[in-house]
Amino acid sequence: DTAVSQTPKYLVTQMGNDKSIKCEQNLGHDTMYWYKQDSKKFLKIMFSYNNKELIINETVPNRFSPKSPDKAHLNLHINSLELGDSAVYFCASSQWVAQDTQYFGPGTRLTVL
């Protein structure tokens, strides 16, 4: 019974393509996040949603568009992929927006060729 799941685990694609990563949590949490971890393992928040509403957008290029169809899902769509988008993308969830433990998914390793 996976708490936070992501698909796919690996994604290899060409520059210029459009791709999506899906995230689902079965913890009943109200808040979900997308993080990017670069090659140096530095983890940085991209987006945060609470009850399907966007609450954090950390100056991410508008080629990245998150979508939350319901509280349990937060998908990430990326248009016109660039080499610099290669990274591991993590989804996470927590009950509250602030000062609450976040639980992470296994990550999606995106490689743009």
Added chain:
Amino acid sequence: SQELEQSPQSLIVQEGKNLTINCTSSKTLYGLYWYKQKYGEGLIFLMMLQKGGEEKSHEKITAKLDEKKQQSSLHITASQPSHAGIYLCGADISGNKLVFGAGTILRVKS
């Protein structure tokens, strides 16, 4: 510059030895979280500290938050190969999001 500084960047210890990883901020931390990441996997939550002076332990791992709530340390006693991985501290600095340190890579030699 990063809002959270972790040290050391990497660490190699002999099995059975103790070790400490530090996480420092110039700002007050409103919640300090320690996570462990194994290669190719997600982050596993270890502990959360909120109060100044707070200390928590889980098995052989102990984490402390200093009185000023600007520094935390993670201490592993009698390290084992299963402790190997990347340790990340995350902190709620602005009140609505976590920022993370750059991580500490721990290798344990048998």
